[in-house]
Amino acid sequence: MAIQTDQAIVLRLTDYSETSQVATLFSARAGLLRLIARGARRGTRTRFAVGLDLLEYGELSYVPASGAGLGKLTDWVQKDAFRGLRVELPRLYAALYAAELVASLTEENDPHPELFAALLGTLSALADKPEVLRCVVQFQAALLEALGYAPNLGECMNCRQTPPTRGPVFFSSSAGGLICRDCEMHFVEKLRLPPTILQTTPSTGDPQAWFFLLHYHLTHLAGKPLKSASMLQGALGLRNR
Numbered sequence: 001m002a003i004q005t006d007q008a009i010v011l012r013l014t015d016y017s018e019t020s021q022v023a024t025l026f027s028a029r030a031g032l033l034r035l036i037a038r039g040a041r042r043g044t045r046t047r048f049a050v051g052l053d054l055l056e057y058g059e060l061s062y063v064p065a066s067g068a069g070l071g072k073l074t075d076w077v078q079k080d081a082f083r084g085l086r087v088e089l090p091r092l093y094a095a096l097y098a099a100e101l102v103a104s105l106t107e108e109n110d111p112h113p114e115l116f117a118a119l120l121g122t123l124s125a126l127a128d129k130p131e132v133l134r135c136v137v138q139f140q141a142a143l144l145e146a147l148g149y150a151p152n153l154g155e156c157m158n159c160r161q162t163p164p165t166r167g168p169v170f171f172s173s174s175a176g177g178l179i180c181r182d183c184e185m186h187f188v189e190k191l192r193l194p195p196t197i198l199q200t201t202p203s204t205g206d207p208q209a210w211f212f213l214l215h216y217h218l219t220h221l222a223g224k225p226l227k228s229a230s231m232l233q234g235a236l237g238l239r240n241r
Contacts, residue, residue, distance in 0.1 A: 003074060004064055006030055009057050009119055011099040013037075023052060023073055025060065026102050026119060031111040035062050035073040055095050056081045057120060065108075084127030091126045093232040094136050098122055101143055104222040115146035133207040133236055140214035141202040151217055152177030153198060159183050169193050171213060173220035191216050212240045
């Protein structure tokens, strides 16, 4: 197949052999890619032979996969290493969390250019003295919107009534949104929410409350715990209320 070119962010690197790795990348035009980087482990003590590193942004050339196999990375030119991510653990863990979300919730060769732009912007913001938790929450919301899984927080998903401004309110990921007090008994899978969260947005509300709501939804969608989440929560001292 013909060589393709694109821009991408390195989400994951996995050893494949003594000299090669499998690179999981999220690209602007093709979406998620899994490519063999041959000779990637024959580099110097500090860099891979092809200059590939985790959580960096660059331009790549690759041969797409044929059938169910892996494609082949033929060239990589680093554009931004986001060095500020390595300054503090919360920044690094936040970036790893964002990368794991994308790797877990997107499919190979399913492009989402708006999500690529959101991930690139998030890594850049995290590398530049950010409000880490707010950056994470805004990325969670952007990812859910891009993939079509944004929760409905305007009405009960069961009875379609607007929830009261006071009193308990619940969220069900399987239902895709809010569950009112009168309907919550019919749902096993649910999360009780702080009532004030409904008067805010991920950009304006309590970032800790929004993180746990959106993380709950994302974990349910992924169908598995996210390994980086516990590291991020520990680094930021987050505790679900």
